[in-house]
Amino acid sequence: MTRPAFAEPRDGHLLAYRDEGSGPPVVFIHGWSLSGAIWQPQLDFLVANGHRVIVYDRRGHGRSAKPATGYDYDTLSDDLAAILACTGVTEATLVGHSMGSGEIARYFARHGGRHIARTVFVAPTTPFALKTDDNPEGTDRAAFDQLVAVLEADPKQYLTAGAPSLVGPDAPPETLTWALDMAYQADPQALVKCVRAFTETDFRSDLGAIKVPTLVVYGTADLPMIASNARRTHAAIAGSRLDAYEGAPHGLFITDRERFNADLLRFARS
Secondary structure, eight states: OOOOEEEOOTTOOOEEEEEEOOSSEEEEEOOTTOOGGGGHHHHHHHHHTTOEEEEEOOTTSTTSOOOSSOOSHHHHHHHHHHHHHHHTOOSEEEEEETTHHHHHHHHHHHHTTTTEEEEEEESOOOSOOBOBTTBTTSBOHHHHHHHHHHHHHOHHHHHHHHHHHHHOTTOOHHHHHHHHHHHTTSOHHHHHHHHHHHHHOOOHHHHTTOOSOEEEEEETTSOHHHHHHHHHHHHHSTTOEEEEETTOOTTHHHHTHHHHHHHHHHHHTO
């Protein structure tokens, strides 16, 4: 694997990234607890098909710095802006998985979507996960509090138990190990703070700032809330397209790699 380079956001905590290939750029944001390495199959495919690909590790994850602070979406979107500035990309396709969907939404609201030509939301946590009086589709705070309590009590066990929901219950052992090795690199306190961020941040107004072509995809075997999130995200972004992957779990780009890669290549060239 290529050694990472590092970008420095405004607060100085270094972000590890990889920049490979040449051609129209595609930038990937990984999901909670993972790292940019989860996109390796997409990186290889797109580079082979004439694209430049940039993957990075969110702060607190992978080989990036693991500070005590900065896990709010304003800071996370600033980190994305630092990656884009460091690499100098323009007219990029921006792909975000799970909590990475929030970084896309906040980047458009906070930074005007500069340098981005199109977006892809994969199994999104947007637009708003928390149940409130004006968001009855959300989940009760008590459920998220319980999740955090279990995570804090035994982070490794929590990650191990949750991995099949990402890679599918019938995934080969080596695929499960590959994903878990990434998750075990993440800082436990960063994971807790990220859970709070993606479950409590309201992105409903942010999504309206997205005016570029957008694709929203999800797996029908994912949690029911993800299907609802995908439909609501699609409804909030004018002109977006919604695709369901029948029987796919949260990591549909892993289990349905060939279809996802083909769909992404077609969309990036649209």
